Amino acid sequence: MDRRSFIRNSIIAAGTIVGGAILSKSVLPSLSKEKGKMKILVITGSPRKNGNSNTLADNFIKGAKEKGHNIVRFDSAFKNVHPCVACNKCGMDGDCVFNDDFNYIKENIVDSDMVVFATPMYYFGISAQLKAVIDRFYSINGKIHTTKKAALILTYADTSKKEAEPIKTHYEVLLNYLSWQDAGQIIASGVWTEGSVNNTVYPKQAYELGKSL
Numbered sequence: 001m002d003r004r005s006f007i008r009n010s011i012i013a014a015g016t017i018v019g020g021a022i023l024s025k026s027v028l029p030s031l032s033k034e035k036g037k038m039k040i041l042v043i044t045g046s047p048r049k050n051g052n053s054n055t056l057a058d059n060f061i062k063g064a065k066e067k068g069h070n071i072v073r074f075d076s077a078f079k080n081v082h083p084c085v086a087c088n089k090c091g092m093d094g095d096c097v098f099n100d101d102f103n104y105i106k107e108n109i110v111d112s113d114m115v116v117f118a119t120p121m122y123y124f125g126i127s128a129q130l131k132a133v134i135d136r137f138y139s140i141n142g143k144i145h146t147t148k149k150a151a152l153i154l155t156y157a158d159t160s161k162k163e164a165e166p167i168k169t170h171y172e173v174l175l176n177y178l179s180w181q182d183a184g185q186i187i188a189s190g191v192w193t194e195g196s197v198n199n200t201v202y203p204k205q206a207y208e209l210g211k212s213l
Helices: 003-014 052-066 102-109 128-144 161-178 202-212
Strands: 039-044 070-075 114-120 149-155 181-188
Touching (some): 039 052, 039 102, 052 149, 102 128, 149 202, 161 181, 181 202
Parallel strands (some): 149 181
16 A cells, blocks of 8 residues: 555545544533543753743643643653654555654544643754654554644744744644644744743733643
């Protein structure tokens, strides 16, 4: 089976795209496992433990935990995740040639109800550490075309809204491909040095997003 056929069959099997259109919220099945509680995988990309995007991730997690959701966190900058090398040994749905910390993602993402991406803007894109994790989604492609929610937490130094658009577009295209549903975006501009996000409205916004789920 060629790559195009594999992708098409994976999407059809997922059952969330009809005629190329994403199903609306009103027809998506409930993501609840038990009394509205979700398993939420939070993937961070900042190499600064107390970086601004990590601070927002902390606040999101606080709100989500208070709501009773189960949180699983993966701090990609402090893990060993080898970049994808396009060897295609996995066939988009098999064992990767690299046996590393991405295994933790594999163990937790398939049955997660929601995936949250938290990243600083590095040279106008997401951090390399987070991108390495996303690129390795290739090896589990056939397993993650399932109904999930997602959220984006982005921090960057400048204040121009247009500079955030490429990352937002990347996120939205990824969700469209996977048939995941956007549950919210926290786009925090004007934060650069470590801790500068603390005296802004963004930590509260991140907390409220987690609490609203």
